[in-house]
Amino acid sequence: MILKVITKFFKKYKKKQKGIIKINGNIIRIDNDIESLQINNGNIFINGKKLKHENKDEKVINVAVYGLVEKIDVDRCNEIKVDGNVNYLKNTSGEMFIKGDVYSATTVSGNINCKSIIGNANSVSGNISKRI
Numbered sequence: 001m002i003l004k005v006i007t008k009f010f011k012k013y014k015k016k017q018k019g020i021i022k023i024n025g026n027i028i029r030i031d032n033d034i035e036s037l038q039i040n041n042g043n044i045f046i047n048g049k050k051l052k053h054e055n056k057d058e059k060v061i062n063v064a065v066y067g068l069v070e071k072i073d074v075d076r077c078n079e080i081k082v083d084g085n086v087n088y089l090k091n092t093s094g095e096m097f098i099k100g101d102v103y104s105a106t107t108v109s110g111n112i113n114c115k116s117i118i119g120n121a122n123s124v125s126g127n128i129s130k131r132i
């Protein structure tokens with residue numbers, strides 16, 4: 001049942017488009033859909049491919065994503081902004097702002113702000129708010 005809901009959610013919004021990811025002000029243009037963005041121990045993976053970058057040890061990480069995203073999984077990030085819809089969003093520590101719909105969002109320490117939650121959202125020590 002959940003798979004049907006997710007599929008329906010993404011078919012409704014998904015179009016072939018170019019995505020843009022901005023990490024600490026550095027712009028990364030993606031020629032096709034953003035299937036996944038992962039940041040783990042300073043390593044950045046976009047659609048499963050490791051991104052070469054110089055500032056791996058930065059203490060403050062801010063991420064902005066423009067377009068539809070299937071999955072964002074970040075171990076530490078000060079702030080994540082998504083200007084579009086996202087299926088799965090996980091940030092261990094940090095704020096989340098989603099201008100579109102989110103199916104699943106989880107954070108241990110931080111707030112979740114979005115247009116609407118289609119599935120579930122969890123924050124251990126933060127607020128969850130929907131904007132109308």
